[in-house]
Amino acid sequence: MRVLVPTIALTALALTGCAMSPAETARAQARAEADRAALGKQLAGLSPAEKTDCLDNYRTAPASLSAYGPALVYRVSDRLIYVNDTGGGCEAVERGDILITRSNAGRLCRGDIGRTVTPGSTVPSGSCALGSFTAYRK
Numbered sequence: 061m062r063v064l065v066p067t068i069a070l071t072a073l074a075l076t077g078c079a080m081s082p083a084e085t086a087r088a089q090a091r092a093e094a095d096r097a098a099l100g101k102q103l104a105g106l107s108p109a110e111k112t113d114c115l116d117n118y119r120t121a122p123a124s125l126s127a128y129g130p131a132l133v134y135r136v137s138d139r140l141i142y143v144n145d146t147g148g149g150c151e152a153v154e155r156g157d158i159l160i161t162r163s164n165a166g167r168l169c170r171g172d173i174g175r176t177v178t179p180g181s182t183v184p185s186g187s188c189a190l191g192s193f194t195a196y197r198k
Contacts, residue, residue, distance in 0.1 A: 095154075132174075150175075152176040159175075
């Protein structure tokens with residue numbers, strides 16, 4: 061019994077230490093809403109079209125990549141955008157970090173792992189698994 065009480069107390073302390081404060085929760089919700097609004101602006105005037113599991117690398121030039129929360133956006137042209145919902149982990153692309161992926165046969169595919177690194181270094185800042193690509197067209 062002597063060992064059990066401190067273990068329970070330490071476990072409870074560890075679990076409560078991971079909880080977000082109300083202010084942190086409000087900031088996270090505000091950020092998520094801002095990301096959804098910015099993504100909505102990018103997709104304004106476009107309609108969702110087909111979904112695909114892979115995207116050819118020639119369509120994914122680094123300059124065309126942007127992020128809005130967990131969504132990675134590949135702008136092919138003014139008339140075609142692909143959106144990939146990663147489920148989170150690569151949001152650092154939004155602040156300018158570089159997305160590095162390993163792809164098979166020159167394509168990005170659902171399930172591929174991407175990792176983000178800070179420019180000018182090899183310091184990792186996140187990682188994510190790619191989802192399906194949804195095309196948005198004019």
